[in-house]
Amino acid sequence: MDGSPRSRTLFRKVWDAHLVRDETESAPAVLYVDLHLVHEVTSPQAFAELRERGLPVRRPDRTLATMDHSTPTTPRVNGRFVIADPQAAAQVERLAENCRDFGVPLYALGSERQGIVHVVGPELGLTVPGSTIVCGDSHTSTHGAFGALAFGVGTSEVAHVLATQCLLQRRPQTMEIRVAGRLTAGVTAKDLVLAVIAHTGVAGATGHVLEYTGAAIRSLSMEERMTVCNMSIEAGARAGMIAPDDTTFEYVAGRPFAPAGAAWDAALERWRALGTDAGADYDAHVTLDASHLAPMITWGTNPGMGLAIDACVPRPAGEADVQEKALLYMGLRPGEPLLGKRIDVVFLGSCTNSRISDLRLAASVMRGRTVAAGVRMLVVPGSQQVKRQAEAEGLDQVFLAAGAEWREAGCSMCIAMNGDALSAGQYAVSTSNRNFEGRQGKGGRTFLASPLTAAASAIAGAVADPRPLLAGWEKA
Amino acid sequence: MKPIRTFASRLVGLPVDDVDTDQIIPARFLKVTDKEGLGAALFADWRYDAEGRPRPEFPLNRPEAEGARVLVAGRNFGCGSSREHAPWALLGYGFRAVVSTGFADIFRNNAVANGLLPIALRPAAHAWMLRLALEHPRVQVTVSLERGIVTLPDGATESFPIDGFDRECLLQGVDRLGYLLGVEQEIGAFEAAYATGVSTLPGASLR
Numbered sequence: 001m002d003g004s005p006r007s008r009t010l011f012r013k014v015w016d017a018h019l020v021r022d023e024t025e026s027a028p029a030v031l032y033v034d035l036h037l038v039h040e041v042t043s044p045q046a047f048a049e050l051r052e053r054g055l056p057v058r059r060p061d062r063t064l065a066t067m068d069h070s071t072p073t074t075p076r077v078n079g080r081f082v083i084a085d086p087q088a089a090a091q092v093e094r095l096a097e098n099c100r101d102f103g104v105p106l107y108a109l110g111s112e113r114q115g116i117v118h119v120v121g122p123e124l125g126l127t128v129p130g131s132t133i134v135c136g137d138s139h140t141s142t143h144g145a146f147g148a149l150a151f152g153v154g155t156s157e158v159a160h161v162l163a164t165q166c167l168l169q170r171r172p173q174t175m176e177i178r179v180a181g182r183l184t185a186g187v188t189a190k191d192l193v194l195a196v197i198a199h200t201g202v203a204g205a206t207g208h209v210l211e212y213t214g215a216a217i218r219s220l221s222m223e224e225r226m227t228v229c230n231m232s233i234e235a236g237a238r239a240g241m242i243a244p245d246d247t248t249f250e251y252v253a254g255r256p257f258a259p260a261g262a263a264w265d266a267a268l269e270r271w272r273a274l275g276t277d278a279g280a281d282y283d284a285h286v287t288l289d290a291s292h293l294a295p296m297i298t299w300g301t302n303p304g305m306g307l308a309i310d311a312c313v314p315r316p317a318g319e320a321d322v323q324e325k326a327l328l329y330m331g332l333r334p335g336e337p338l339l340g341k342r343i344d345v346v347f348l349g350s351c352t353n354s355r356i357s358d359l360r361l362a363a364s365v366m367r368g369r370t371v372a373a374g375v376r377m378l379v380v381p382g383s384q385q386v387k388r389q390a391e392a393e394g395l396d397q398v399f400l401a402a403g404a405e406w407r408e409a410g411c412s413m414c415i416a417m418n419g420d421a422l423s424a425g426q427y428a429v430s431t432s433n434r435n436f437e438g439r440q441g442k443g444g445r446t447f448l449a450s451p452l453t454a455a456a457s458a459i460a461g462a463v464a465d466p467r468p469l470l471a472g473w474e475k476a
Numbered sequence: 477m478k479p480i481r482t483f484a485s486r487l488v489g490l491p492v493d494d495v496d497t498d499q500i501i502p503a504r505f506l507k508v509t510d511k512e513g514l515g516a517a518l519f520a521d522w523r524y525d526a527e528g529r530p531r532p533e534f535p536l537n538r539p540e541a542e543g544a545r546v547l548v549a550g551r552n553f554g555c556g557s558s559r560e561h562a563p564w565a566l567l568g569y570g571f572r573a574v575v576s577t578g579f580a581d582i583f584r585n586n587a588v589a590n591g592l593l594p595i596a597l598r599p600a601a602h603a604w605m606l607r608l609a610l611e612h613p614r615v616q617v618t619v620s621l622e623r624g625i626v627t628l629p630d631g632a633t634e635s636f637p638i639d640g641f642d643r644e645c646l647l648q649g650v651d652r653l654g655y656l657l658g659v660e661q662e663i664g665a666f667e668a669a670y671a672t673g674v675s676t677l678p679g680a681s682l683r
Contacts (some may be wrong), residue, residue, distance in 0.1 A: 044509035164663060416504070
């Protein structure tokens, strides 16, 4: 590409390869989209736009729909899903109609492949290195874990991609998040990304695509990398990416839609060349050491308000208004420890932490233990495939024996528009991605944490450090 | 989409930083299949009490907010969810512009796509305008998109940056889909040359 530097970042390579038309001073770039994921909440007005203009979906073979946000996760009745809310039922039905009319493949409620859109794409092998992926959902950044350029768009842009398979985009800046060292026992990828966001703040990466690099990132599994990239948007970033390596290739190989045979060999050759070149520049840098991290938890009302689990609620300083407002909403006092804070609900799920490894992690500390009296724990697998796998491993029995609820796949209490919600004033430890006011139900109060911390807190009935529950744990 | 050129308006001040799109419109209002009527749900959890009655102290519920078309929020506006229902709700209420120090990327795109003008001011000017909105809610400012300036009651002006392409779309009231459809031939040529083996979905076999 003209104007492209000789040494390029991972982001720049993917960007350049998808330019239908480069940007100029007077017009943004036209960027080609390889995979468009669609769900029921942000698509109806986009399909309506196509109908109004008499346009078809340009590439139904690069479009995949599923249902996740407004769908119930309550157990099926006689094998069937029942949507109690007529408005949600109509929205789900509208997606089915739109997919039928426009020829878009759909994993509807009841399909063996239904689930949270950002869990389904990777597990089917549709998310591959070097591709461009968009969805009308900000957590599309998840797919960047594979070295894809993946980002959330609004409904107008959903219509653009349906009609033209392209988006108009200005080229974003790049930011390297270098994480040295290695996570210690009981500290997870979720804690790592909460530490990154606590460092950058919620707007610190606005206008940037993040690339996570360093030894700590290299040692993460694909599911852990997805957790990290998932929350890039919470730092304000356009997307988050990780260069593909053998961990990536092993994960993708053999999945239903992954390239196979000669196509696989060709793909692998391309994918191996995607990593950032030596000497390529980023526009900004952040450096962290994973070895020094403790389990993290949020105390406030945005994901940047995070701290080590054994720290005390901070005293407002700097942008004091925001912090005082957060403390008031959360019903917390400065200097108060979070450990031991009584909770009402534990939510294990969401596109951040609902994959099989997340469920295994939580089950590892819950086996033979019980959820504290008065605490409700929901375990919501990210997809029907994750649910079946967990059941095959007996994880559902671990959760049920502990007194937790084992649910159907969906976004559930992360978005609280599907019947799963906190009541006003309730406290929850949640493995989801947003602790905004009312996010998990009007008046509900959220502590974001890892699946391990969520499980330990469910057992304690209060915010708890998971490390003492780990086998062989001895406090230094 | 209505074009924006130059308009005069009173200001509504909302002195809250980092307003996320869950506050602009809570998720329970997203079960709609059209864009209509969302103005009533704008800032619902801040604007109404538990019984659904307007809280008199909330800025949008004060009598002088009636008819104002410019919202002056705190720093960094629109972070979080990609929901385009956020600008739909702001426009549905009657706003044509939001003033802050900066906007989250997706919110900014969604705003421009619908004819809502995001005005990012430098911090000192932003702080001054927020104070003006809070202390003198009946004064008028003039927003000129052609000139990229806000004119204050004393005649002083404050300029704001806007991408040239976005500016043209807003001035003409056109959405970007028309432009993209005009690129059709290049898209076709790109696809014809694009043999990088990325998976496609054999549509009908998926159900």
